[in-house]
Amino acid sequence: MAEVPDAGTAPMDVDPAASIGEKITILPGYAPDLSAATFCLKEEDHTLGNSLRWMLMKDPEVEFCGYSIPHPSEAKTHLRIQMYDSVSVLPALRRALNCLSEVFTTIGEQYQTALDAGGYERYEEKVIDKAWLEKFKQEGIKKKAEEERVKQEEIAAEIKSK
Structure with missing residues (x-):
């Protein structure tokens, strides 16, 4: 049987040196109390944009959340968040990011477990x-x-x- 060399151990394209300040910025036009703000997520696309939008919309304090890709050739996503009752968007964004991190960790662990079990279909030349x-x-x-x-x-x- 053909084996996949080092399956599951390939490094991901993650820059550990990148700080939050380099990845996320607040765009002009935010509310003074930060109850509404648009963030720019650099080097991100629909994958994170839609996942983050979905996670934020599950939060009962979030009134509106949407994202857009300003231009297909630019690697950035604009994420708009509006809250009820003049609550700051920052805690909601942090909660959504933490929840997504947990989801991604769980998916990664389950994928690795299934991969290690070897119960997947293999192509044989x-x-x-x-x-x-x-x-x-x-x-x-x-x-x-x-x-x-x-x-x-x-x-x-x-x-x-x-």
Whole structure:
């Protein structure tokens, strides 16, 4: 059976040196009490944008949450959060990020457990028998020669009939 080398141990593209300040910024136009704000998530796309929006909308204190990708060629996501009762968006954002982190950790652990158990489908490369392949080739050559012979006979018969 073909084994996947080092499956499950490939490093992810995570920059451990990146700080929150480099990844998330507050865009102009936020409420003075931070009950409504738009954040810019750098180097993120629909994967995190929609997951974060979904997690924030589960929070009963969140009135509105939406995200957009300003331009397809820019690697950033705008996340708009509005809260009920003039509550700051920051605790809700932190809770959503922590919940997503827990979800991602759980998924990763379950994936690794399933991978370690080995109960997944494996692709096995079929080995072609060279003798069978040569026989198949010779049969093809014979069939092509027979078709050519029949074609020549048909041409000869057509010429005779004229």
